Amino acid sequence: MRDLGISEEEVMDGLSKMREKDLSYHRIFSSMCTPPHPIALLAHERFQETNLGDPGLFPGSAELELQAVRMMAELLGYPEAAGYLSTGGTESNIQAIRAARNAHSFRDGNIVVPKSAHFSFDKIGDLLSIEIRKADLDDDLKVDLASVESLIDEKTVSLVGIAGTTEFGQVDPIDRLAEIALDAGIHLHVDAAFGGFVLPFLEGDWRWDFTVEAVTSITIDPHKMGMATIPGGGLLFRRPEDLERLAAYAPYLTVARPKALTGTRSGAAAAAIWAVMNHLGREGFKEVVDRCMDLSRRMVDGARKIGVEPMMEPVMNVVTLRMDDPEGVRSDLLERRWRVSTTRSPKALRLILMPHSTVENVDLFLKDLEDIMKRRG
Template identity: 55%
Template sequence: MKDKGESEQAVLERLSNYRARDISYDRVLSAMCTHPHPIAARAHEMFMEANLGDAGLFPGAHEMEHEVIAMLGGMLGDAGVHGYITTGGTESNIQAIRAARNCGISDKPNIVVSESAHFSFDKIADLLRVEVRKADLDEVFRVDPASVEAHIDDNTVAIVGIAGTTEFGQVDPIRELSDMAVERSIFLHVDAAFGAFVIPFLDKRYDFDFRLPGVSSMTADPHKMGLCTIPAGGLLFRDPSHLHELHTHTPYLTVDTQYSLSGTRSGAVAAAAYAVMRHLGLDGYRTTVEHCMKLTRRVVERAGEFGVEPLIDPVMNVVVLDVGDTVKVRKAMGARGWYTSITRRPLALRLVIMPHMSEKRLEEFLDDLEQVCRERT
């Protein structure tokens, strides 16, 4: 920092220069975040100074957060859930497993996740000193319940199902996992970081949420398909005792305890989530998902015309294409200004069709993809 400060205009100019170097979402098909809804941005600004870590000072923001949790729970089968707004899927997953570990009785705890679990579970292994066992996938990239069962032992404190896998957008057989959890009295966490704001609005119905008796906790991120500002995740528990497992005594704040991972935390994102969920309602999110699914189907249709097939029929707005030499195709698309990503096993081109994608922009992308794929054959 310099001794003498700069004028506001000079600083704003600097900021604009940095901002100009950021990539516009228009050409991004690799991200699970998108432009926040304008009302979310406005609400964010209104609550910028609210600190939910010291909730006694911000009773309004605190109550608003409770309402967001109830809205998320209502969308996911139980408006009476207990939880809080986290910084995203990673924090929610960490905290859910921390709660499960704390109420488990093992001194060598393990959890069972699928091979397609998000890398936040690798962080969990390191941070929480929990062994993370990875169960096999079936031929359409869902976790194989028999493999989950085979990995469970007396030290298993939780099993995890994914509703909207990061790489394939696939939904694990959560009903089977729920039955397993009930039968064996094991904690079941459902990571619906991406899927929470998609699956309820698909034509096909999936059992994946608190309507299933075995589901103990869920991750549901407003900052992905919820069109909220970043960083807004949702952590939800069916049973308040699980949230209590996360309590820490906070002697010098206006509240006695805290259950969040971070201390000071933003009320702005809770306001943003509140605003966009109230404003769009379930109908608004349905329209958003319909738009994304229409474009997703268009990708499959158009790719088929130039001989490229998806690895699975897209379940949600994630398409994985078998383009042959994935690394080269991705690079060539990158040279044309498109941001795409890959799956690990098998290696393939992964596209996430987010609400920021327009029909026109998608056709431009597909024109380029066709040219690149034809050049490579």
Template identity: 55%
Template sequence: MDEKGVKEEKVASILEEARSKDVPYQRVLSSMCTRPHPLAIEAHRMFIETNLGDKVIFPGTAELEEKAVRMMGEMVNFSEVSGYITTGGTESNVQALRAARNMSDIQYPNVIVPESAHFSFDKIADVLRIEVRKAPLDDEFRADVGEVENMVDEKTLAIVGIAGTTEHGQIDPISALGKIALDNGIFFHVDAAFGGFVIPFLEKKYEFGFEIKGVDSITMDPHKMGLSTIPAGGLLFRDKSFIKALKVHTPYLTTKDQYSFVGTRSGAAVASAFAVMKSLGREGYRKIVRRCIDLTRGLMDELGDIGVQPLIRPPMNVVTLDVAGERVKERLYDKGWITSVTRGGALRLVIMPHVTEEVLDDFIHDLKSSI
């Protein structure tokens, strides 16, 4: 740090230079985040100084969090949920399984997740010292229910199902997994970090929420398809006892107990999530999701005309292409595109709200010369 500061104009110039090096979203086809809704940005600015780590100081912001959590609960068919706005899917997943562990007396527990599970579960294995068992997938990249059932033993603490896998946008057979959990008295967590703001608005209906009796907790992120600012994830519990299992005493704050993983929490992101959900409503999200799905289907049709096929017909706006992923990704990067590659080597694309038909036309043109 310099002894003396510099003029604000100089700092602004440094910031602008740094920001200019970032890739604009219209060239990004790999991220599950997108440009926030304009109202979300305005709400974030309005609440920029708020900290939900100390709710007595910010009771109005805390009320917005309660309302946002209730709205998310209604999206997954249970308005009386308990939960809070997290920093994202990783924190939500950690906290869900931490609650399950704290409510259990199992020594050296294991958790069963599909091989498609987000890498946050590898962090969970390390942080919570829980064995994470990865169940094989079926031909459609969904959790193999029979394999999951075979993995269950007396040390199994929880089962995890994914509603919107990061790599393929696939939806696990949540009802069948929930039945296994219910039959064995096992905690069942659904990671819908991406799918939580997509699946409720699809034309085809999929059961993945609290309408399934075995589901105990759900992760869903407003800062993905919810169009909130970052960081805004969500963790929902069916039963209040699970969030109470996360309680930590905070004697020197005005709030005497905390349930969140982090202490200082952005009220700005909470206000942002509330604002965009309240503004768009179900109808607004339905239009956004269906536009993304239409673009995804159109992309697959056009790619099919040049002999490029998806590994599966995805239920959501995530596509994996049967091409030499690493090579094609590097060639596309040289043309200014950001894409990604699955663990199996396929090229992965996510068609988010910032993607337009014109963007996809340009992408297809460059993809043809990159294969």
């Protein structure tokens, strides 16, 4: 650190130079995040100094959090759900499994997750010292129920289902997992970090949220398709006692039994989430999701025209394309300044069509992809 500080102008100049190195989102098809909605930025700025880690000092911010949680609970089919705003999907998943583990007297338990689960579950195994058992997927890349059943034993504390897998955007059969969880008398956590702000706005007979009675907790991320500022996550529990299992004792704070994983927490995130949800309403979110789905179908149709087949019809705004060497194609695309990603298994090129994606960029991308595929023969 410097002995003598520099002027505001020099600081801002230094920041601008670094910001110029960052990519802008418009050629990015690999991210589940997107620029925040303008109203989220306004809200965030106004609440920057507030700290939900000591909510008695910021009762207005605390009320925004309560209301944001309530709105998400309604969206997920159970207005009475209890929860809090986390830093994102990873924290929410950690905390959901921690609550499931704390419901038991033993500590050496296990959980059963699909092989498609986000890597946050590997961190959970390490952090909580519980075993993460990975169930096979079926041909549609949904969790295989027989495999789940074969992995459960008396030390299993929770099943996990994914509503919107990170790699393929697939939705596990949550209602069938629920039957298994009920039978075993254990928690069922649904990771809807990505799907939480997509699935409620799609047509279709989805049974994946709190309307499925055995679902005990849900992760939902406003900083992904909720267009809030980062960090903005949500964790909801059906039963308040499960949230209570996360409480620590902090008598010097204005609320003596905080439940979040982090201590100091941004009230700005709560303001941003509250602002976007109130500003867009269900109708506004449906428009956003419809647009992303239209772009996903445009991507798939365009890919088919150049001889590239999707791994599956997109369930959500995640498109995966079948090809021999996705990693190689990814590098070729990178040379043309497109950011895409690939999946682990089965291997495919992965594209997320987010609110920042446009028709123009989908078409430009497809032209480049066509050219690359031709050159590769």
